Amino acid sequence: MFILHGRYFVHRHIHLFKHCYSTSTIKPLNVAFFGSDLFSMHILEHLYQLFLNDKSRIKCLEVVTTVSTLNTVMQGAEKLQLTTHVWPDIDSLISKSPVQFDVGILASFGQLLPKRLIESFPLGIINVHPSLLPRWRGSSPLIYTIASGDKTSGVSIMDIRPKHFDIGPVLMQQSFPLSTNMTMFELLKISADVGCSLLDKVLEDPIKSRENAQEQALSGITYAHKINKYGYYIDWHNHTTEDIDRLYRALNQIANLRTIFRQKPVRLKLLTLINDQSILNDLNTISSQPGTAIYNKSLECICIRCKDGWIGFKKLAYLKSMYARDFQNGYISKMDRFVFDSIHNSLFDYIYERRVPK
Template identity: 85%
Template structure:
């Protein structure tokens, strides 16, 4: 069990007109929720429980989401039988909805909201962001938190402002220690749970929470940039065992790690950390060239040389998915020296420069 440290922000710093966040707003609130992915869905399910079971906080709940066949919130809202508005048809939310919304709540929405929309909510729009802002602003904070080897994670409830992502004042934050082997799915559930708890507190008195908000620090700002296809590739010449392990855990449940052979992609599955020194010594005798792939029968995996050692994978997909032994028989055994290509990974351009000191 980890010990959570809750930081209640106490400095008032709001640059908005007195009439904007009106003290005349009386609970229960009419709430519009903005979201699209699995993290969003955890927050929406929590709001739905408040809406159904605690009418003192939420009177009406409607959803705004993007159009996508893989949109978790779209499908979830349908199951919950909530009224859903399609982004970016803002007029349907502002003028055609049956209720006047008091507060907007956003979680992992991925869209910039225009000033016109934000100001249509008397209490504004707040965001549940799974990082300790200003660290890891942007679309992929959970991935960068794990891939960078952060020792501390967190969740922030912040104010949404137009034209920029994640720059608004902080209403509440909570930090917690991260285990050295945490995976993406574990961190997502943890931050979603904490986000729901913080959100419940904010909803008890959203006006007071805003009045006690504090502007984000100008120091310690880092960005979790949107990933491109090369963010999944391993650079055998420059990535360490630790880098590859963190990237594997950061992408857990999202995508497989990738490498390249003869300019064709290879997906790597079921990572194995090699701890047997005898195995390592034997591999080092054969080759120290990064990218070299050698099948180890005792581990039943393909061992691949990286910058500072060897790391294994039990399954690989090259043209088709196969176990390590089949990859050995079909490809490695037919060449004198089997070497995967090193592909530059832009995700690590940011991580190395912004990694927190131990």
């Protein structure tokens, strides 16, 4: 039922667009941008350059964002001296603003939009989403893409629907391969660049882009839920070395991975993959218990046993940050056997069942 309603919504608005706009009158556009984080800021900076250098394309650019001390877009908009509207005061856009906005562009905004706001934009609101929808709908697609070991990712430009995340028809989509050791921030930059390129094409003719929009497939739907604090913890009994490496590349540039010792968190830094078979053989003769921590002098790291092998960290933070040798001298050497606790990581509840078959 909802998909039929969505199609009606698209076709109804295309009909209205054609009466309100022609190809020659679509430009220049009054644009309201919705965003909050680093990915959003990449898209905003691109739109700002269009606004600054090509008034025939964007005549007015204003920003909608949330109040937060960590809000990258709020800080960026201030530096760019762009008019900023604070969410959720949508009346400042709909009825109080002197500008009649043509189109809304959203990227990683994290808020559900009401119907009356979407319908106040003659050309609707479109979303730059960094995944190949319907894979990884939700707030954290970049993290889940890396943590799940996807070989391919991409960007989708989609139509926003009221009170739902990432379900609207896709106006344009582009895929690209992922390198073996890619980090989340590297993926973010590539995705933002691809998103800007796609956005340029959509803005050339928004009506035609909508006419060619495709409903999302009903199969292959996965969700990238918001990461909670347990998403950073390692489950030594159930996580493989590959799982931990992927999790590290997905999250480490946001916050350190963690484990537990004496009921207190230990932050794990500077991951080291252990490939020397002789070192692995020596470690295996000492213990096969997941969570066991052993200092290796040649690697200068704490080697920790996981489900299928060993993984190393050169630096740890327990009460204070220290190198592996100091952690060895201060804690490991004083115990007969040093074992970190396993903590269930709910992020993997979604990943294990949703990995693309090899």
